[in-house]
Amino acid sequence: MxxxxxxxxxxxxxxxxxxxxxxxxxxxxxxxxxxxxxxxxxxxxxxxxxxxxxxxxxxxxxxxxxxxxxxxxxxxxxxxxxxxxxxxxxxxxxxxxxxxxxxxxxxxxxxxxxxxxxxxxxxxxxxxxxxxxxxxxxxxxxxxxxxxxxxxxxxxxxxxxxxxxxxxxxxxxxxxxxxxxxxxxxxxxxxxxxxxxxxxxxxxxxxxxxxxxGTFQPERADVPCVYGTRDPLRSWNPLWANLHTYVALWRDAVHAQAWPDKLRVFIARPGWRPADVAARFPKAGFHLPLEKYAPPLPRALGLYCLAQFVVVLGFGSHFLAVEPVLGRPAAIGYFSAVAASLWIIGGLAEGRTGFVRLEALRLALLAALAFVLGPTAAAAAAVAGCLAMAVWLTLAGRALPVAAGASGRSPLAAG
Ligand SMILES: [Zn+2]
Ligand SMILES: [Zn+2]
Incomplete structure (x- = not known):
């Protein structure tokens, strides 16, 4: 509900x-x-x-x-x-x-x-x-x-x-x-x-x-709010957004020499790091003003991402509607496909060439699925839609070299 x-x-x-x-x-x-x-x-x-x-x-x-x-x-x-x-x-x-x-x-x-x-x-x-x-x-x-x-x-x-x-x-x-x-x-x-x-x-x-x-602070006209976190994500990738801090904590725990520190990493206040880990793997200090994350992205590819995002949200809504009558394996499969699509769109929006290839693969799988579920007029339209999208992706992806300097690499990045 x-x-x-x-x-x-x-x-x-x-x-x-x-x-x-x-x-x-x-x-x-x-x-x-x-x-x-x-x-x-x-x-x-x-x-x-x-x-x-x-x-x-x-x-x-x-x-x-x-x-x-x-x-x-x-x-x-x-x-x-x-x-x-x-x-x-x-x-x-x-x-x-x-x-x-x-x-x-x-x-x-x-x-x-x-x-x-x-x-x-x-x-x-x-x-x-x-x-x-x-x-x-x-x-x-x-x-x-x-x-x-x-x-x-x-x-x-x-x-x-x-x-x-x-x-x-x-x-x-x-x-x-x-x-x-x-x-x-x-x-x-x-x-x-x-x-x-x-x-x-x-x-x-x-x-x-x-x-x-004792945690109330009114907004002050002389101190404009600066939004974000002190350990910026610098990614549009929704899966990495969810994993980013867990991975950082895990790495600190693995690298800490003392066992109490390995546990303390998880219950300490954000920002605290074991001294030996902080010395070996220093992080950039936090200071204002923050430079907002904005990797360059060709306009055509940005529009492509937006169009795909709307389509995937449509599939997501369909997933929520039919999930109660799907068997558990089918529901997990449907969820995984939608989550993977969101991940690929996020990577594409960062202007990463590896994600263009992943997106092409996603379109091919989608067309193959429609083909298998067919033959109906809807399936034929879906295959044609995937082909049109593939052409759009190819044309939009050509402009990508301008985005080669995109910063903020994540372990979930494919290229
Ligand atoms: Zn809020
Ligand atoms: Zn909060």
């Missing part, structure tokens, strides 16, 4: 992003960069698709604990149960989110939401695919307290959907609202890497939690 609601909400997300994009252009404030926005939406889509499988486990544990160990039985028809559950969820979200910034292994999951160096509604959709690993632990108190699973699911959706509108630079300050609720102004601070803004304003719906626990 969770993923279906997000799918239904997608047209509204897209409409609001288009309106914000138009306003930003008119005002020359918070203008969209296409590759950044596409990467954010790609990460949101991937997170939703992963949720189809992962939520079975994370929500399943909630239901198990609720059934086996709840200390009370709360009435699902009582309004105060819903209101109380929303406040309780928001309180637990505050701590989950705060620890997501203060503990490395949790940051490795949450970092995805912060990797955009822009700040607009697309940033809201930039969600991690690995929060399912540990996030569920933080909400078990609600299961123990007897909050019915359906109530938990709905309030968690409300908390997530509320946060969509606060990711914008088009709404400045809202006065007293900014001091009670999470808002565009105080959430801009949350996404900023400036010294005075770092690790502040964790609240999901209520910013009162931050004022209560």
């Amino acid at each position: 969770y993923e279906k609601v997000l799918l239904w909400a997608t047209p509204a997300f897209i409409a609001l992003m288009l309106i914000e994009c138009a306003i930003a252009r008119l005002r020359h404030v918070g203008e969209y960069r296409l590759a950044d926005a596409v990467t954010s939406v790609s990460l949101g889509a991937l997170s939703t698709y992963v949720g189809v499988f992962a939520r079975l486990v994370s929500f399943g544990v909630y239901v198990l604990v609720y059934r086996a160990a709840r200390l009370a039985t709360l009435d699902v028809d009582a309004w105060w149960v819903w209101a109380g559950a929303l406040v309780a969820y928001d309180f637990l979200y505050y701590w989950y989110h705060r620890l997501g910034h203060e503990v490395n292994v949790l940051w490795a999951a949450h970092v995805v939401h912060h990797q955009s160096e822009d700040y607009n509604l697309s940033t809201a959709l930039r969600q991690t695919s690995s929060s399912y690993l540990l996030g569920w632990i933080f909400y078990l108190p609600m299961a123990l307290a007897g909050v019915p699973p359906q109530v938990f699911l709905v309030v968690s959706l409300i908390d997530l959907l509320y946060q969509f509108w606060i990711h914008t630079e088009q709404i400045r300050s809202l006065g007293v609202f900014d001091r009670i609720f999470a808002s565009p102004s105080n959430h801009r601070v949350h996404h900023a890497v400036n010294d005075i803004y770092l690790d502040r304003n964790y609240g999901g719906i209520l910013i009162l939690w931050d004022r209560l626990f």
Whole structure:
């Protein structure tokens, strides 16, 4: 149900992003960069698709604990149960989110939401695919307290959907609202890497939690927010975005000489590294201003990526719609194909020649699949579409040498 609601909400997300994009252009404030926005939406889509499988486990544990160990039985028809559950969820979200910034292994999951160096509604959709690993632990108190699973699911959706509108630079300050609720102004601070803004304003719906626990920082007119992370991703690749920090932690743990350090890497505050590892593999220091990641990309190839991205999102929506009636192996196969497509489009948007070859292979496999599923008019049209796309890719890919200097290589890069 969770993923279906997000799918239904997608047209509204897209409409609001288009309106914000138009306003930003008119005002020359918070203008969209296409590759950044596409990467954010790609990460949101991937997170939703992963949720189809992962939520079975994370929500399943909630239901198990609720059934086996709840200390009370709360009435699902009582309004105060819903209101109380929303406040309780928001309180637990505050701590989950705060620890997501203060503990490395949790940051490795949450970092995805912060990797955009822009700040607009697309940033809201930039969600991690690995929060399912540990996030569920933080909400078990609600299961123990007897909050019915359906109530938990709905309030968690409300908390997530509320946060969509606060990711914008088009709404400045809202006065007293900014001091009670999470808002565009105080959430801009949350996404900023400036010294005075770092690790502040964790609240999901209520910013009162931050004022209560000493993490509140109002936005200052004299300190413009600089968005991103202090260890920049410098990639449009959605899979690498999800793995980037885990890989960095793993490498540090492997290279650390002392065993306590190997474990401490995962629970230390982000930025902490074992002294011997930091000495052997120094990282570039953080300083402002940040140079935004923007590898050169031929216009035709950028348009090609956008067109393919729209097609893949269509397949992703189809996956969400048919997944309940697919067998598990078919669902995993379909998911893998969509995830691989998003990965290839990300690599292509970085202007990497190796990904042109991968994309050609992807088109060939797609045409072969349509051919096998045919013969119908739709299959014939799909094969013809793949051929047309292959021609477009070939022509667009020819301009690629200008992008040979693209920086920020990732281990998932194919060329
Ligand atoms: Zn955060
Ligand atoms: Zn945010």
